[in-house]
Amino acid sequence: MEYPPLAELVKDKWPSDVLQRAKELQAEIGSIGAYSHSKGVPLIRKHVAEFIEERDGYPSDPEDIFLTGGASAGVSLLLNVLITPNETGILIPIPQYPLYTATLSQFNGIPIPYHLSESDGWSTSLAEIESALAEAAKKGVKPRALVVINPGNPTGALLDLTTMENVVRFCEQHSLVLLADEVYQTNLHSPQTHPFHSFKSVVRKINSPVPLISFHSISKGVKGECGRRGGYFECTNISEEVRAILYKMVSVTLCPPLSGQIGVDCMVRPPKEGEPSYPLYKKETETIHAALAQRTKLMADRLNLLPGVSCVNSPGALYLYPKIELPDKAVKAAEALGKSPDTLYALELLDETGICVVPGSGFGQKDGEHHYRLTCLCPGVEQYVSALEGFHRKFVEKYGGL
Ligand SMILES: Cc1ncc(COP(=O)(O)O)c(C=O)c1O
Known part of the structure; x- marks a missing residue:
């Protein structure tokens, strides 16, 4: 993509599916030195939606996908949109990845910390979230969203299905937007006993109307190409009006880096069995x-x-x-x-x-x-x-x- 004539020079040396993939993206994108659609290249968003459908077994619409310069850019955008300064509270796990406290402080949002239980493998407890919310209410803080990091940073913990369903129901009851940071979804050390379930699949399975934003990134997994700045978020149960606002907001920064977008394409379309690179x-x-x-x-x-x-x-x-x-x-x-x-x-x-x-x-x-x-x-x-x-x-x- 950076130097298309290379495809000719290496055509007998590189796997044919690699060259085919590059040519396909090249035909869609043209020069990667140019801006793309502000939500990201349409073909790549389509591939992200296909990846999500295959992962979850539920439909995904490319129009609900926003490609971002890493998950951080998406989290920052959403917190910016959700926060009314000095008024809005956001429930965040403790311990948490500092992106959350730092971005809350940047937008004058109020952290509502809920503690994870170390003695129970860093599990997330509904009772703990409820008491954090009650505490915030006493202080007049208006909660608007709940952040879950699954698998967790720094804890590495994974949520089980029952807890996830309870979290979704809790957000419904309290009219909270659920922000699901799922950037480590492929970093699983014992997937047989501790599998990953996406919040999107849980929301669909229990037919919940809860507004959900799910984040993913090319920074983790096995590639760890964090410097390219690639990621995406998917909107579930988010109205067209709100999506239009998000689109307007991302248009301000024109587009996420093209090499990061291509990284997302590689992440969501790994080689399949039977292909030369597999x-x-x-x-x-x-x-x-x-x-x-x-x-x-x-x-x-x-x-x-x-x-x-x-x-x-x-x-x-x-x-x-x-x-x-x-x-x-x-x-x-x-x-x-x-x-x-x-x-x-x-x-x-x-x-x-x-x-x-x-x-x-x-x-x-x-x-x-x-x-x-x-x-x-x-x-x-x-x-x-x-x-x-x-x-x-x-x-x-x-x-x-x-
Ligand atoms: C939980 C979590 N969310 C988000 C990020 C940021 O990822 P990105 O590089 O995609 O912005 C990280 C990076 O370490 C992380 O650990």
Whole structure:
């Protein structure tokens, strides 16, 4: 797509389906240096709708699809549209991916945090969401939407069908828009026991009128092409009037990057059995999934053996979110430096080992608790989990033990 004459030069070397795909997109798009339709290239939106139909078993309309510069652009647009400054509350999970708190703060929305239950594998509880809502009502906050991240970041948790149905019914009862962040939908470590279900399929299955926006991205999965900025959102039960407003809003920024849109096309149309690229695609994909699952489990198992550390072995996404007990002296030392204890831990870990983790205070954690987020992507996990173990023991000892 960047250099069409290349197709001729490599025609005997590259798989024919790759060239065929590029030519098809080329015929539709022309130069990828030009703007596209503001909602994204129509043919690519059609392919997204076909992908969703195949995934869920329910119809999807390309007109309900907006291609975006990554999921973040979609989330930001929707929060912008939903929020009346200093009035609107948005229910968000804690811990959460900081895009939500940051964007809420940008648009002067009010976060209504609901806590995920670590002792129950970071599950989402309706009772917890209800009490968060009641708390917000007491403060005069007007709730407008509920955010769910499934599979979760930073927790890696996956929602089960019953919880999903309850969440949908809850949104119906309270007239909330459901914002489903499903960017990790293919990062599943044990799909037999922990499968992914999309909120779109649940909404359709129970025939719910709840307004739903579902986000997906090329940044995750096995490709992880996050720098290209590609993603989409699908509108379900959203009126034509609101979709027209969304269209007007996306028109302001003209169009999402074309290379990101092409990335979305590749994500939603992977090679099929019988096509020349399929064997390599299958091999690479399976290898990456297996490595992620194995690394995640290995790290969780090893971390759980450390004194003062507990770690839920996540069934999805790319992370672990261990809880660490820290010595009082470490907490005081952090206070003296004007840092949170988890930040002190993360900084010392970085200095000592070169391992970069994200302190839990960036995602949200209960008062008095300390966490950090670890990614399970890197090869050589055995080596770096040993370094983590060594560091943890030394840190605890340095600050007087637990
Ligand atoms: C839960 C979640 N949502 C959205 C995003 C942003 O994705 P994108 O790169 O598509 O903007 C991320 C990135 O890490 C994420 O973890």
